Structures are given as structure tokens and as C-alpha cells.
Amino acid sequence: MVLVQDLLHPTAASEARKHKLKTLVQSPRSYFLDVKCPGCLNITTVFSHAQTAVTCESCSTVLCTPTGGKAKLSEGTSFRRK
Template identity: 70%
Template sequence: MPLAKDLLHPTPEEEKRRHKKKRLVQSPNSYFMDVKCPGCYKITTVFSHAQTVVLCVGCSTVLCQPTQGRQFLACAKITC
């Protein structure tokens, strides 16, 4: 009797929904991102799951605020 789905080749959507340790290849849910300040255009590296408010180094405006698990960007641009 064949299986209803392929266990060796899961879809990317299924992998994203799984727990980080139960994926086929373990990978974290968190990441770092570069955020550019809209006022002084300085780039600040921010952790995606940071638990504190992130301020700009140059003009001390609020770049990110913590929410339920992930950072909320406040009027800032993400640069890659």
C-alpha cells in the first residue's frame, strides 16, 4: 500500500511549518537583518527575535520594537 505523501521530499510549506529540530535538515527560525534608519541612513544589524527596543546609533530613533516573538519594524528599510 503506497503512502499518501512522500516523506523523503517534503514541500517547502511543510518544512516551514515543522518544528526547527524535526525538519529534514535542521535550521533555525531566527535570522539577522540589516536595517537602514530613515533619518540618518545608518545601517544597524538587528536580530529577528530580539526582546529589547533597537535604537539608531546616529539619531536614536526607534528602529524595531519587540512583539510576540519577532521584531516589528517601525518606519525602517531592510537592506540585504
């Protein structure tokens, strides 16, 4: 009996399509971001799935707004994944 799919060595594409708990090695899909404010260029650390609106500490500009899953970054903000 020959298996069509190798279960011990799955491809990266098939692992990306699976649920986070059904992958070979479980890992979270959330992360932290360094978001730069477009007005004052101040850097703020934001969680990718933030549930509240995050504002800049110095100029009170809204950096991201919550959605059902990942937080949506405001226009003009630049970010870097940590």
C-alpha cells in the same frame, strides 16, 4: 502497501508548515537584518527576534520594538536580510 506521502522527499510547502525541529534538516528561523534609519540613513545590524528596543547610534531614533516573537520594525525604516 503504497504510501500516500513520500517521507524521504517532502514538498517545500509541507516543510514550511512544520516546526523547526520536526523538519528533515533542522535549522533556525531567526536571522540578522541591516536596518537603515530613515532620519540619518545610518545602517544598523539588528537580530530578527530582538528582545530590547534598538535605537540608532547617531540620532537615537527607535528602529525596532520587541514583541512576543519577532521584533517589529518602525515605520519608514528599510531593511535587508543578511
